[in-house]
Structure formats: structure tokens, C-alpha cells
Amino acid sequence: MAKEKFDGIIETVRYTPDGLIKIVRIYERRGPTFSDRLLLSREDLLSRIKAGKRYLTGKRIPYQASTFELKDPVTLVKLDQTEYLVTQPGSAAGDDLGSLPVF
Numbered sequence: 001m002a003k004e005k006f007d008g009i010i011e012t013v014r015y016t017p018d019g020l021i022k023i024v025r026i027y028e029r030r031g032p033t034f035s036d037r038l039l040l041s042r043e044d045l046l047s048r049i050k051a052g053k054r055y056l057t058g059k060r061i062p063y064q065a066s067t068f069e070l071k072d073p074v075t076l077v078k079l080d081q082t083e084y085l086v087t088q089p090g091s092a093a094g095d096d097l098g099s100l101p102v103f
Helices: 042-050
Strands: 008-015 021-030 038-041 055-060 068-073 075-079 082-086
Touching (some): 038 042, 042 075
Antiparallel strands (some): 008 021, 075 082
8 A cells, every 4th residue: 555645744723713724733744754843824824735735634643753643634625715724525614624633
């Protein structure tokens, strides 16, 4: 089975009161390893996904360097001229990254 290719892992999320992402905490792929934790705004994350980068939700496994428990891919959904970031495409009424911890 081929390894899944992706550019980063979203570990936690913070939402605004109206249901949009305010900021996410991610690890980005740097060749065979990953970056330290980075904070990205919704606009930065949107621009990276529009540029073709692929992000998954998940969490880092403690004491195992660049090893992650991978969950769902993040996709961009357009609904009524508004773009939403979701893990389960469907009737999105806002950004929804599934069961990621909120910080």
C-alpha cells in the first residue's frame, strides 16, 4: 500500500463565534520530517489549500518524532459564494474540522 502524501497536519483549531476558523495549530512537512508547531490564520490556511497543498487532521504521537495519528483530509467547499473548510463534505454552515480539539 502506498504512503499517503500530504503537506501538513492540523492538530487543533480555534473558531470564531460565527463558526469560522480563527486560527489552527499545524505541523508542516519539511522533506522527510516536520516543522515545529505553527499557528496559521484562516486566510493563510485557505491560500495554502487553494495553492494545492494537502492537509489532514490528526495528532502527533508523543516521543515518536515525526509520527502522527492521521484522521481526515481537509477540503474546501463552496456554498452560496462562501468557502468553508471541512473534513466531511455535506451541508456546511461553517468551517468544521471534525473532532479536533479546540484551544
